[in-house]
Amino acid sequence: MKSLNLTTQRQAVYDIVRNSHDHPTAADVMNRLVEKGYNFAYGTVYNSLRYLTEKELIRELKLGESASRYDAKLDDHQHIICEVCGRVDEVMSEIPKEWSGAVAKETGYDVHHAHVVFGGVCSECQTKRTK
Amino acid sequence: MKSLNLTTQRQAVYDIVRNSHDHPTAADVMNRLVEKGYNFAYGTVYNSLRYLTEKELIRELKLGESASRYDAKLDDHQHIICEVCGRVDEVMSEIPKEWSGAVAKETGYDVHHAHVVFGGVCSECQTKRTK
DNA sequence: TTTGAATTTAGAATAAGTATAAATCTTATT
DNA sequence: AATAAGATTTATACTTATTCTAAATTCAAA
Ligand SMILES: [Mn+2]
Ligand SMILES: [Mn+2]
Ligand SMILES: [Zn+2]
Ligand SMILES: [Zn+2]
Numbered sequence: 001m002k003s004l005n006l007t008t009q010r011q012a013v014y015d016i017v018r019n020s021h022d023h024p025t026a027a028d029v030m031n032r033l034v035e036k037g038y039n040f041a042y043g044t045v046y047n048s049l050r051y052l053t054e055k056e057l058i059r060e061l062k063l064g065e066s067a068s069r070y071d072a073k074l075d076d077h078q079h080i081i082c083e084v085c086g087r088v089d090e091v092m093s094e095i096p097k098e099w100s101g102a103v104a105k106e107t108g109y110d111v112h113h114a115h116v117v118f119g120g121v122c123s124e125c126q127t128k129r130t131k
Numbered sequence: 132m133k134s135l136n137l138t139t140q141r142q143a144v145y146d147i148v149r150n151s152h153d154h155p156t157a158a159d160v161m162n163r164l165v166e167k168g169y170n171f172a173y174g175t176v177y178n179s180l181r182y183l184t185e186k187e188l189i190r191e192l193k194l195g196e197s198a199s200r201y202d203a204k205l206d207d208h209q210h211i212i213c214e215v216c217g218r219v220d221e222v223m224s225e226i227p228k229e230w231s232g233a234v235a236k237e238t239g240y241d242v243h244h245a246h247v248v249f250g251g252v253c254s255e256c257q258t259k260r261t262k
Numbered sequence: 263t264t265t266g267a268a269t270t271t272a273g274a275a276t277a278a279g280t281a282t283a284a285a286t287c288t289t290a291t292t
Numbered sequence: 293a294a295t296a297a298g299a300t301t302t303a304t305a306c307t308t309a310t311t312c313t314a315a316a317t318t319c320a321a322a
Contacts (some may be wrong), residue, residue: 007287007300026278041302046279064193064246066310067278080238089240093233100249102224107211108254109220115195115248118231123239138269138318157309172271177310197279198309 004055009040013048014072017058023069023079023088063088063117080118084125091118135186140171144179145203148189154200154210154219194219194248211249215256222249 006014016032017024024032030045040048049070052058061069063079069088078091095114104111121129137145147163148155155163161176171179180201183189192200194210200219209222226245235242252260 005299009301041304043280043303044301047301050280062195064195080234080240080242082240083243089238091234091238093230093237096227096230099224099227099230103211103222103249104251106224107220107222107249107251109211109213109249109251110257111211111249111251112214113250115250117246118234118238118240118242119244119246120235120238120240120242126241136268140270172273174272174311175270178270181311 009038009044010048010051012036012038012040013045014052014057017049017052017070018072020072023061023071025067025069027067029070061088062115078116078118080120082122082125083119084121084129087122089122091116140169140175141179141182143167143169143171144176145183145188148180148183148201149203151203154192154202156198156200158198160201192219193246209247209249211251213253213256214250215252215260218253220253222247 012033013029016029016036020028020032022028026045026049029049030042033040033045049058049060053060053070056074057072059071059074061071061079063069063081073090075092076094078093078095080089080091081087082089095116100111100114103109143164144160147160147167151159151163153159157177157180160180161173164171164176180189180191184191184201187205188203190202190205192202192210194200194212204221206223207225209224209226211220211222212218213220226247231242231245234240
């Protein structure tokens with residue numbers, strides 16, 4: 001299951017995601033491909049994103065918005081969304097193990113992972129607001 | 132903004148959500164309404180769910196599945212999904228304040244809230260699996 | 263009663279994503 | 293080089309969840 005077939009279109013999609021640091025949606029990726037002069041079929045972009053996700057070169061993020069976002073940062077991390085401007089930033093601070101432990105005890109689940117989405121106001125929007 | 136107009140359909144939808152403890156989707160609510168003998172328009176159920184959410188009688192949950200779920204439990208809490216059977220259970224254990232603090236410091240955000248979705252295997256599915 | 267606002271209804275429209283089937287590209291085999 | 297097999301891309305149709313629209317209905321003043 002390790003074989004990797006990076007076609008022109010998959011490579012181009014991967015490059016976009018790798019070089020974007022704003023967690024782009026499929027539509028974002030599409031626009032950036034067009035800006036670079038590519039004109040792939042709509043479905044190809046989705047297929048490529050799915051392929052890259054399956055091969056674990058990128059991650060799909062479901063943050064509670066209408067569209068999935070994509071992330072080439074693979075280390076385990078969480079996200080925070082600005083309620084004012086909508087930007088999505090990284091949260092590297094790890095979930096406390098004691099908390100997962102408490103949840104396992106409380107629920108009786110074997111807890112495998114946690115997806116956390118923080119909400120708040122980013123520093124830029126904070127300064128704009130105080131004006 | 133406090134006026135509350137609970138029509139027959141809104142009341143019926145509210146009753147379903149209040150008496151369901153499995154975090155039903157809009158489609159679930161619809162089916163249960165039909166079981167009770169109601170036959171509301173599709174859009175009315177969505178409108179009612181939106182209305183009740185706006186009036187804060189229920190909460191809309193976006194857990195990363197395709198459809199929203201609804202919850203009449205209003206106290207601040209999180210959720211955990213069984214990867215085997217798909218059930219959604221409550222997590223009352225609160226997010227550690229130190230962690231939110233660390234995230235605020237790391238990101239520079241004014242952190243307002245966190246949505247957490249744990250994933251794992253529920254106790255029922257654990258026992259079934261060991262067999 | 264008439265009037266007007268709010269609500270419901272049926273159905274059309276939208277948005278994100280998936281499925282399909284034909285066309286094209288790759289890779290091996292002769 | 294010619295062929296066949298397999299994978300991929302393309303264009304388009306479809307699905308699913310949800311919202312929008314416009315007409316019909318309900319409900320509450322005046
Ligand atoms: Mn990220
Ligand atoms: Mn709940
Ligand atoms: Zn912001
Ligand atoms: Zn289970």
